[in-house]
Amino acid sequence: MKKHRLHAALVMAVLVLFSISPGCAGKREAPVNAEKAGPIKVYSYERRDFVMSEKIIKTEAEWKKQLPPEQFHVLREKGTEQAGTGKYAYNHEHGVYRCAGCGLDLFRSEDKYESGTGWPSFFAPISPENIATAADNSLFSRRTEVLCRRCGGHLGHVFEDGPKPTGLRYCMNSAALDFAAAK
Numbered sequence: 001m002k003k004h005r006l007h008a009a010l011v012m013a014v015l016v017l018f019s020i021s022p023g024c025a026g027k028r029e030a031p032v033n034a035e036k037a038g039p040i041k042v043y044s045y046e047r048r049d050f051v052m053s054e055k056i057i058k059t060e061a062e063w064k065k066q067l068p069p070e071q072f073h074v075l076r077e078k079g080t081e082q083a084g085t086g087k088y089a090y091n092h093e094h095g096v097y098r099c100a101g102c103g104l105d106l107f108r109s110e111d112k113y114e115s116g117t118g119w120p121s122f123f124a125p126i127s128p129e130n131i132a133t134a135a136d137n138s139l140f141s142r143r144t145e146v147l148c149r150r151c152g153g154h155l156g157h158v159f160e161d162g163p164k165p166t167g168l169r170y171c172m173n174s175a176a177l178d179f180a181a182a183k
Contacts, residue, residue: 040149043127045096045105056102056151074175075101075153083118086174095181102151106130115169122170123162133158146170
């Protein structure tokens, strides 16, 4: 009897894992982020002020056409690049990191630090209004996913083990970011 319960529990765990896995959700052609359409207030690094912007709404086919495969996998399928392989993990130039999907300003180089994880890490976003967070219960753990507020692209996760002043570590994927060096 105990063996049967253990087997049933394992089968259920596998089914749950595959049902929440982004790659198993099937293809969808409906606009991504459509339920949240409309104007939003975001911070512009260039203007040093808040501006109004529209949500970016595209189908998966449109995103696939726009983004290279690795960026599509990270931004739209919630993938993760291998640690230490991203082009911005060890970038020390001065500038701003933007969403690779829509160009929204996300992080400043002044807020970047070496976390030792192999991913670009920041202790704060450029503005809380430029990101969104969501619960991520995949991989049998509870994490907080970080998303671009304008296009809904997956950027990475935020953890509570960062340095002062915030104590946060925004652990981002290089593939989800574009970097604009300061002029």
